[in-house]
Structure formats: structure tokens, C-alpha cells
Amino acid sequence: MDNLLIQVTGTKRVVLYSPRDAPFLYLSGDKSEVLDVDNPDLSTYPLFSQARRYECTLEAGDVLFIPALWFHNTVAEEFGVGVNVFWKHLPSECYDKTDTYGNKDPTAASRAVQILDRALKTLDELPEEYRDFYARKMVLRIQSKSYSTNFE
Template sequence: MDFKPERIPVPKYTDVNKQRFLQEIYPLRKPVVLQDLDLGVCRTQWTLDYMSRKGGGKEVKIHVSEVPQMDFIKKNFIYRSLTFDVFVRRAAEDKHTDFFISPDEKYYLRSLGEDPRKDIADIRKQFPELAADIKIPEFFDENNFFSSVFRISSPGLQLWTHYDVMDNLLIQVTGRKRVVLYSPRDAPYLYLSGDKSEVLDVDNPDLSKYPLFSRARRYECILEAGDVLFIPALWFHNTVAEEFGVGVNVFWKHLPSEFYDKTDTYGNKDPTAASRAVQILDRALKTLDELPEEYKDFYARKMVLRIKAKAYSTNFE
């Protein structure tokens, strides 16, 4: 079956300052590409030689995959450590003479805190020499800052579709990246496992296995070097590095702090109230198993109706 979904372009804006962002863009709760922002000297200075020199011998933990499509559910990759200068040069290569699995392997860095179990990623702390080169758009209150994640991808690398529970800006400093997004309203069509979609290949999905995926509306954009993508919380996104690329994700808390799990250092744990609700639902579904099939079916449908009436919004896309 040919799969040719409608590709809804993500709107692009120029001449955006904090006031315009907060008044015109942010309340819509939809992705937008922001162009021509002042991101500092990183745009011109973050060459391979410069980054290798500045990052130096700092050891980084990286994902290494034999195939371009990384799958976080099935874990089709391994973790390895390299010094930053060696990693950057390997990640920029199409083929490798030094490698862990194969000459065609792909690399991905998602920076971590010093102790990932306790510390958030903050480029100012883990890579201060490089952080001095980039200007983070000041579109949110500094007190709401959560993390700034340094990301580097091999050309061709595709990351799994997932959502985050915080708003974020994806700053594409160098290289070109394709981003495909799906609305939170389309979650029923994405075959979720936690915060991730089981549909790995969004361009050529197996519709015999994932028939509802064809209903999901596909938003898409190409980020050129210097573009910034605003991704509202709960919007699903899937990225492909069309070129070797360097970027920084900045996450901030747009809800009161008590909504978030205090043990979450990655920014991907569901709000505590949502986690409790899911646990209660799991217990309710287990209780339904005590009933004969006919009754189980009937009361499960009643539960679905109550959830729809209670929780579903009609004005959020």
C-alpha cells in the first residue's frame, strides 16, 4: 500500500522578539520555526576544528547504531564512550576507519549531567567553552529553565518519535535537519509505548501492523542552520539529520513546579498527577478482569465514555 500522507508545513516567522513570541505565537500551542534570531558566534565558529579544540579530551557517552533509524524501544544501539574531540570527527564522517560495530555506524550525542541520575544537562556546566558562543533566545523566565541539551548527530541519523512534557526550543546551529511532528490529539494513532511511538519508519510505515497510523496528521519542516523550532509540550517529534549537525535543545517548565516529577533529570517523565491517574486506571482495568467477558466489555465501554466526557478537550489540536 502506498503511503502518501498530507504534509502540513510548520509556519515560519521572522522578526520575533520575546513580546511577540509570548503574545502571538506561544498561546497557540503549535510548533513554529523562528528564523533570523541572534544566536551568537556559534553559527560561524562551531567548525569541526573549533569544537574539537574546545571540547578536547572530555569523555562523552554516546549512542552507536549500525542502522540509521534508532529505536529506543527495541534498543537497536549500544552505548560507548569517546573523548569529545574524537567523537565529533567520527560523527561527521560518512564511513569510518575506526569504529565499534561497522564502518557505516551512526553516532548520536545527547549531553548528560555529571551524574545523570541527579543532575540535568546544562551546556553552561558540561561545555562552558562552547556555551559562551551561543545566545539562548530569552523567550521564557530564567526561573523556569530546566535544561539545555547539547546534541550532535551523524548524517542520516533518525531519532524515534516521542513527546516531552516540557516546552522546548530546538536550536539548529549547524547542518540541516528534517523534523516531523504530530499533534497530541493524534496520540491514539501512534501506537505508544510510554512516551515513544512504536512506528519507527514514519515515511514507510507497516500499515498492516499499524493501520491507525494513516490517520495521524503529519506536520513537517526542514531546519536550516540558524533556525529555531518551538516544540510545545506533548507534541510528538521525529528528526532526521540530513547533514552532520549540531544543535541545542532548551527545555523550560511552563507549568508550576509541583506538576513535575522531582526525580526527573531528562524532562520526559509524565506529570505526577498523570502518572497517578494511569496507575489508578491500570488497577481499574485489572479489576474488570474479574468479570465475565460480556460484562467486562460493557463496563470498559462505560469507562471510556466517562473519560471522554470528563477529560477530552474540544479546542486543542
């Protein structure tokens, strides 16, 4: 969901990454495997260096708009209080009714990932060369249906 991060007291450093940089963020679910964005292990996560970083420091009274799908990392520079305000902008049926905090993907996206996981598991029944070929065909098909085909 879209989010307003309101810094009430103290200071907080915020690092953000555009959804377009998802191929470089080593996503696992809704989180990045790169936990230390300031000192990433580039031998383990070499593509992370290609992600464009946006950074700011919030002080008491500052408000930052974080659009839906933007990955972000926050570090409190000192003790402080921050408040997040989330809101839904898609039709209500797009959201999981049990997702109080808006951390889950929209329902259709969750279903699509589950279907993809099942399809990939099904490919495991084939010899490696065939798995690789058909997995690549799946990637090409996804890219051809995408609004932006800038996948690396």
C-alpha cells in the first residue's frame, strides 16, 4: 500500500529502491535478502550494485511519501518516534482481507506466484536440459506480456 512515514521525534535515515530495480534486489517474498544496504555482500549479491539508491534523512516533523511497491530500509539515527499511515488505492477485492498492515501482495499477484511455483515444480519432472529450455520459454512469455520488458 501507499505509505506516509511521519517522523514525530528523532531522526531516521531512509533508503528507497524503485520497483524497476526489483531484478537487482534479491527478493524473497516481500523482502530483500540484502539486509545491509550500506555494506552489501557483493560476492553473494553482485547485481545489487546496479540498483539505484534514493536516500534521505527525516527529522522531527518531516513526512515522506513511500509509494506502493517501493522497497525501503530505515535506520534510526537516534531514539525517535515514527508513525506510518497506509492506505489502499486499489479496489478492496484486490487485497487480502486478513492483511491488517498491507504487507501482503494483492490477492491476484499472490495467486499468480503460487501458480508459477507449481509450474516450476512441474518442470522438475523433466531432465535438466528440458527444464532449462522450458523455464526460459516461460520467462520469455512473461516478458512479452509485461508492460516493461527491461528484465535483466
